[in-house]
Amino acid sequence: MTVQEGYQYAKKAYEKWGINVDEVLNKLKQVPISIHCWQGDDVGGFEVNASELSGGIDVTGNYPGKARTPEELRQDLEKALSLIPGKHRVNLHAIYAETGGEAVDRDQLEPKHFENWVKWAKDNGLGLDFNPTVFSHPKAEDGLTLSHPDPEIREFWINHCIASRKIGEYFGKELGSACLTNIWVPDGYKDVPSDRLTPRIRLKDSLDRIFAEEIDEAYNIDAVESKLFGIGSESYVVGSHEFYLGYALKNNKLCLLDTGHYHPTETVSNKISAMLLYSDKLALHVSRPVRWDSDHVVTLDDELREIALEIVRNDALDKVMIGLDFFDASINRVAAWTIGTRNMIKALLYAMLVPNDHLKKLQEEGNFTDRLALIEEFKTYPFGAVWDYYCDQMGVPVKEGWLEDVKAYEQSALANR
Structure with a gap:
């Protein structure tokens, strides 16, 4: 799955909860x-x-x-x-x-x-x-x-x-x-x-x-x-x-x-x-x-x-x-x-990327079962795919790709000190 494909999949998952992922990323940039x-x-x-x-x-x-x-x-x-x-x-x-x-x-x-x-x-x-x-x-x-x-x-x-x-x-x-x-x-x-x-x-x-x-x-x-x-x-x-x-x-x-x-x-x-x-x-x-x-x-x-x-x-x-x-x-x-x-x-x-307003509402209603269930489920929602897309759009390495850049920099600059 490409970074773009992963992002589209994640967007759909979060949009079910009213979360506009594009708006989230624009906000994060600030x-x-x-x-x-x-x-x-x-x-x-x-x-x-x-x-x-x-x-x-x-x-x-x-x-x-x-x-x-x-x-x-x-x-x-x-x-x-x-x-x-x-x-x-x-x-x-x-x-x-x-x-x-x-x-x-x-x-x-x-x-x-x-x-x-x-x-x-x-x-x-x-x-x-x-x-x-x-x-x-x-x-x-x-x-x-x-x-x-x-x-x-x-x-x-x-x-x-x-x-x-x-x-x-x-x-x-x-x-x-x-x-x-x-x-x-x-x-x-x-x-x-x-x-x-x-x-x-x-x-x-x-x-x-x-x-x-x-x-x-x-x-x-x-x-x-x-x-x-x-x-x-x-x-x-x-x-x-x-x-x-x-x-x-x-x-x-x-x-x-x-x-x-x-x-x-x-x-x-x-x-x-x-x-x-x-x-x-x-x-x-x-x-x-x-x-x-x-x-x-x-x-x-x-x-x-x-x-x-x-x-x-x-x-x-x-x-x-x-x-x-x-x-x-x-x-x-x-x-x-x-x-x-x-x-x-x-x-x-x-x-x-968490439905915070909905979770607050559940707490006010005393619905602690749904609140706990959703908090736990969102821990494995595809937030990593959104992160990869954000890094790609911002022109920095995706996933652990940055580590190779650091290793190259270590050889070209740090090792000479």
Whole structure:
């Protein structure tokens, strides 16, 4: 069966349930995924005086071919993007600044240090998002930054975050697409603290100062990201979910949910509808935790499908800003981007090909038998045939065909590094 024949067969199956597959694909084209640059170089960055990874972040594996320069990283991103259907965004950390060999500390970063990224984004029709890098630095060695008891250290990180917002504004103005600037800090304690409140007071004060200057949301959108625990902060994290949820609601900021930042029995999918009742928008960093916040490559698992279903069936595609956050150095890094991003898009397509309104009606009527039966049957509907057609129409490889492209790229580019 050809791709076209498979698509026609699938269309008929879905049309029985009132699902217009052509309209679904047109809608899917409009959904950008923010692809994180740091998969390509194991969260290394390009600082002149780079520090070892810290802040509860660890990258394992030594697969050959990681990007060593901004040019190589952009080249690898272009390769991955050529294998992923749709138009998307790229998410940068501050450590990916290009300073021309000059040692520029993070509180002194300026838009000019990201001019090459903006030019590249323009050439490729991409939006850019941003994150201050509040880890892997001598002033973060004890695991405290914006909540640090030393006012000089706090001041350094406040100024870094202020500078990051200005860089985000620059991205938005230059690219005509608002930049999501997200703040995450690793602050916390390994053992049970004797005072949980005071560090949170300091963190709140730091954030208030960072956000004191209003920036037009047409250019920069602010987000804050929580975490339950990390390496070195097993017992207490200052910026907990409750802290940032309250701060975001009170101060009109986006709350960003990272799927690896909660207890293993918590699911981000369950939080989306509750939070959208009180927030116009929210943001996601989609990852795959394995026992802890291990940032494995995103797979098409139950939770990813459920996240996509919550976004789609609640008509929230324009309310939830979807980004990715994983880093695996044990496999080909271009393949990691391709697998994870294609899976995120697949999950959205799957959710769009479910008769969500009918299933909602069954629930309201108390018809749980039909609801469960249909949910299970739709898991084996021919959504794969629609995905193949979408990839073909968007000019990217169908099925596993992309893997041969990655292998060829590995031989021609990555193997020479």
